[in-house]
Amino acid sequence: MLLVYTKTITPRLRYTFKHVLTRILGISIDFTTKIETFIAHNEVKMSYVKQPLGDEFSVRSHDLLFEQGIGEVEFSIQKWDNTPCFFPTGEKSSIPYDIFAASFYMLSRYEEYLPYVKDEHGRYTAEESLAFKNDFLTTPVVDIWAHKFLEIILERFPDVVSEKRVFEYKPIINIPVAYAYKKRGILRTLGGFATDIVRLKFSRFIERFAVLLGMRDDPFDNFETFIALHKKYQSKAYYFFQIGDYATNDHNISIYKNVFVRLIKNVSDYSKVGLLASYASFSEIKKLKIEKKRLTTTINKPVKRVRQHFNMLNVPQFYRALINLEFTEDYSMGYRDTIGFRAGTCSPFYFYDIGMEIQTPLKVNPFCMQYTGDIESEIFPNEIMKMATEVQKVNGTFVAVFHNVVLSERNMEWKELYVNLLKAYSNETHH
Numbered sequence: 001m002l003l004v005y006t007k008t009i010t011p012r013l014r015y016t017f018k019h020v021l022t023r024i025l026g027i028s029i030d031f032t033t034k035i036e037t038f039i040a041h042n043e044v045k046m047s048y049v050k051q052p053l054g055d056e057f058s059v060r061s062h063d064l065l066f067e068q069g070i071g072e073v074e075f076s077i078q079k080w081d082n083t084p085c086f087f088p089t090g091e092k093s094s095i096p097y098d099i100f101a102a103s104f105y106m107l108s109r110y111e112e113y114l115p116y117v118k119d120e121h122g123r124y125t126a127e128e129s130l131a132f133k134n135d136f137l138t139t140p141v142v143d144i145w146a147h148k149f150l151e152i153i154l155e156r157f158p159d160v161v162s163e164k165r166v167f168e169y170k171p172i173i174n175i176p177v178a179y180a181y182k183k184r185g186i187l188r189t190l191g192g193f194a195t196d197i198v199r200l201k202f203s204r205f206i207e208r209f210a211v212l213l214g215m216r217d218d219p220f221d222n223f224e225t226f227i228a229l230h231k232k233y234q235s236k237a238y239y240f241f242q243i244g245d246y247a248t249n250d251h252n253i254s255i256y257k258n259v260f261v262r263l264i265k266n267v268s269d270y271s272k273v274g275l276l277a278s279y280a281s282f283s284e285i286k287k288l289k290i291e292k293k294r295l296t297t298t299i300n301k302p303v304k305r306v307r308q309h310f311n312m313l314n315v316p317q318f319y320r321a322l323i324n325l326e327f328t329e330d331y332s333m334g335y336r337d338t339i340g341f342r343a344g345t346c347s348p349f350y351f352y353d354i355g356m357e358i359q360t361p362l363k364v365n366p367f368c369m370q371y372t373g374d375i376e377s378e379i380f381p382n383e384i385m386k387m388a389t390e391v392q393k394v395n396g397t398f399v400a401v402f403h404n405v406v407l408s409e410r411n412m413e414w415k416e417l418y419v420n421l422l423k424a425y426s427n428e429t430h431h
Contacts (some may be wrong), residue, residue, distance in 0.1 A: 001028045001029065001030055001044070002028070002029045002043075002044045002045065002046065002160070002415045003029070003030050003031075003032060003037075003038065003041045003043070003044070003045040003046075004019065004029055004045070004046055004145060005031075005032055005035070005037075005045065005047040005048070005049070006031060006033065006047070006048045006049060006061070007033060008033065008066060008067055009033060010065060010357075011030045011359065012065045012066075012104055012108075012352070013048070013065040013066070013100070014031065014063070014359075015350070016101075016103055016104040017029055017048075017100060017105070019094070019103070019107065019347075019350070020099065020100060020142070020145075020146045020149070022349060023349070024142075024143055024146040024394075024421055025146050025149075025150050025162050026161075026163025026164065026165065027148075027150075027160060027161065027162050027163075028161075035053065036055070036353075038299075042173065044153070044157045046059065046094070046153070047059075047091075048061050048100065049061055051092070052092055052093075052120035053079070057091070057094060057153060057156050057157070058094050059089060059095055059098060059100065060089035060092060060093035060098065061100075061101070062087040062089075062101035062102075063101075063386075064087075064101040064104060064105060065100060065101055065104055065355070068357055069091055069116060070110065070354060073105065073110070075130065077134045078097075078413050080097055080145075080148065083095040083136075083139065083141070083148070084135070084136040084141060085102060085145065086102050086105075086189055087099075087101050087102050091285075094152060094156070095149060095152055097145070099142075099145040099146070099148075099149055102141075102145065103142045103145065103146075103345075104352075105130075106131075106141065106343055106345065107142065107343050107345060107349050108200075108352045108354055109342075109343060110354065111128070111129060112124050112314075112315040113315065113316075113354055113355075116128045121310055121312060122314070123310075123312060123313070123336075124313070124314070125316070125338075126319035126337075126338040126340065129342070131341070131344060132338070132340070136344075137303070137338070137339075137340030138339060138340045138341070138368070138387055138390075139344075139390060140303040140344065140345055140346040140368075140391060140396055141185075141341075142347070142348075143391075143394035144390075144394060146394075147393075150162060151411040156347055156351075164395060165395040165396075167395050167396065167397075167398070167425075168363070168397045168399075169235070169397075169398045169422075169425035169426060170397055170398065171235075171400055171402060171418070171421065171422070172237070172238050172331055172367060172400065173226065173237050173238065173239045173402055173403070173406075174242075174371075174401055174402065174403050175240060175252075175276060175404045176242045176251065176276060176309060176403070177219045177242070177252050177253075177404075178241075178252060178253060178263060178404070181219055189252070197328075208248045216268060219408040220404050221372070221404075222404055222405070222406075222407040222408060223266070223267060223404070225407050226404075229407075229418075229419065229422060230422070232276060233422040233423065234426060235240060235422060236271055236272065237271055237282055238271065238272045238273075238274060238305065238331070239272070239273050239274070240273075240275065240276035240277065240306075240307045240331070241264055241274075241276055241295065242276040242303070243275070243276075243278075243280075243291055243294050243295055243298075244277070244278025244291050245280070247278070247279065247280045249278075249279035249280070249309070249310060250278040250279050250280055250309065255298065261298055264295070264298050264299060265298065265299060268301065273295070273299055273301075273303075274303065274304070274305030274306055274307060274329070274331065275292055275295050275303055275306045275327075276308075276309050277306055277308050278291060279310050282308060282309075282312040282318070285324075285325075286320050288321060289325055292306075292325055303327075304327060304328045304329055305328075305329045305330075305331065306327045306330055306332075307331040307401075308332040310336060311334065311335065311336040311370070312401075313333065316353050316355055317350075318332070319353070319360070319362055319364075320410075322362055322363050323351075323360055323361065327362065328361060328363060329362070329365060330351070330362060330363070330365065331367060331399070331401075333364045333365070333366040334366055334367040334368060334369075334399075334401070335370070335408065339369045339383055339384065339389075341366060342366060343366050345364075345396075346368065346390075346391040346394065346396030346397055346398060346399075347396050347397060348363050348364065348365045348366070348397060349363070349364055350362065350363055350364070350416060351364050364397055364424060366399065367386075367389070367399040367400060367401045368387050368398070368400070369384050369400050370400075370401035370402075371403045371406050371414055372401045372403060381413070381416075381417050381420070384400070384417065384421075385420075385424075388421065388424070388425060407420050
């Protein structure tokens, strides 16, 4: 066990040390504010203070973990070997940066509490973030810092017991619309034909017609293909169904249609299923509550997992709403149109509510890429495979968000990427 000496044990400090040392590195820890207890401890120990007591293993503390609320934070981004880092510590510190304060800044989404320019949907964008501005968005810095810390402490204490984690690959399947053309009702179907004509999308008109006559499969109905693929590679996907009412940004078929109910039940028999919260539910918590109840009734199991449609994530309001509705896992932490690690990590972490200064029971599963069709296709396969390799090096969890359309013939490059990721990483994933 590693004993940490510090002047004050704050909720922020406890949260961050537990995450970095115990969850990422598998090192059990304890804290003390008593110098005598620290000195008498003959096993692994470190101090987290402004000035070390003597020549012990010490990290010079930044003020961030001892403050409350939000304030201005100054940055000087530097390189630690090849990894960007901030909050330098000076010569008397055993490591050159206060990775604990830096990790808290990233994990708590501190910067998302500060004023920022929202996009047209009211979202926080990658361009606003410290990681984007300093070119480390595609690097899981928190996990890399933790592993660098482990190397240095092992030099001082070779007997440190660290339980190695196992790399995991988690593909997420977003289902905002289960079928492209089927089961949409007469008015929506006629409207679809009219739109195809007005927009001169004649190939779409023909495809729609062929599907409705039963001459072609619906391009979004790839669920059997997903089952077969995942059986082949002995892996599981996580499916998130949108079952909100039809609206401007929510276009799924009605949850009251038997074919849709059967589909959700069928998928929930062999996979983990969660709620893709509708765009409309973002501003109306009552709608989120109704959607959760609908899905619970449909699959006859508790619904614990949730993602926000369009990645409409605002911190801390949305997470507080999830906690109130007793969701325990969120999969919205990432950017819709940019690849990278929004919270600087590839490890699941508990949401820390800065407004209340507590660690909440909500587990955040960050993703680093989402299929939207907006990401430039020349870049994505190499960049994504590179990120997967980075995650593998630190035994993290690689979460990639796809769309049920990804296996259709319309998206050959994305289909290839989906299969390549399964080939490369499924056998290493332990379920």
